Amino acid sequence: xxxxxxxxxxxxxxxxxxxxxxxxxxxxxxxxxxxxxxxxxxxxxxxxxxxxxxxxxxxxxxxxxxxxxxxxxxxxxxxxxxxxxxxxxxxxxxxxxxxxxxxxxxxxxxxxxxxxxxxxxxxxxxxxxxxxxxxxxxxxxxxxxxxxxxxxxxxxxxxxxxxxxxxxxxxxxxxxxxxxxxxxxxxxxxxxxxxxxxxxxxxxxxxxxxxxxxxxxxxxxxxxxxxxxxxxxxx
Ligand SMILES: [Zn+2]
Numbered sequence: 001x002x003x004x005x006x007x008x009x010x011x012x013x014x015x016x017x018x019x020x021x022x023x024x025x026x027x028x029x030x031x032x033x034x035x036x037x038x039x040x041x042x043x044x045x046x047x048x049x050x051x052x053x054x055x056x057x058x059x060x061x062x063x064x065x066x067x068x069x070x071x072x073x074x075x076x077x078x079x080x081x082x083x084x085x086x087x088x089x090x091x092x093x094x095x096x097x098x099x100x101x102x103x104x105x106x107x108x109x110x111x112x113x114x115x116x117x118x119x120x121x122x123x124x125x126x127x128x129x130x131x132x133x134x135x136x137x138x139x140x141x142x143x144x145x146x147x148x149x150x151x152x153x154x155x156x157x158x159x160x161x162x163x164x165x166x167x168x169x170x171x172x173x174x175x176x177x178x179x180x181x182x183x184x185x186x187x188x189x190x191x192x193x194x195x196x197x198x199x200x201x202x203x204x205x206x207x208x209x210x211x212x213x214x215x216x217x218x219x220x221x222x223x224x225x226x227x228x229x230x231x232x233x234x235x
Contacts, residue, residue, distance in 0.1 A: 016062035051102035061090030063108035070116035082115035124153030151175040166202040
């Protein structure tokens, strides 16, 4: 193909079937992080590189993400027995992807990782990214399902340092809030806000988020009361 200004072709040798293929990746100058959501979903200007993070082999269907660690030897044997065998026709999603394609690619990565029994943190990060893609697709029911799965995996995860642990604690509280488990959210945020060993950074992030939630909730609540009294119109 000719030169594409948005994507470059990454050359991959499949670590499962050993065949070669190329798959699109977003050129680094075609996106910029301009903001992030409260669960750390990056908000991009331009293209969204997350859609291209998982490489899916069009020959055998193996899905690879750079965070995976069990991609060799006995693990690959498990992947072949549990995942590849069950797979129908491998998808070809090596060029421009829709949100649907990207969701499918992460679901395949999730299945591969489940077969090779990757650490919960890796599973959690796949689940949350699937939830983000559903958020972009405005499918909130599916988003909630994957946020819930992500929360369960994060609750079983361990980080390698203190900041990582605090991030896990924050995400657990944040995802609890998003799925409507307010009790768990409150418990999680207050542990971060008042914990003596918690870094200033996470104390602040947690305090801002929880106060923001309470403030918005109070506004919603007073609107409900006024609406019930007939003092404001339904919108
Ligand atoms: Zn392959």
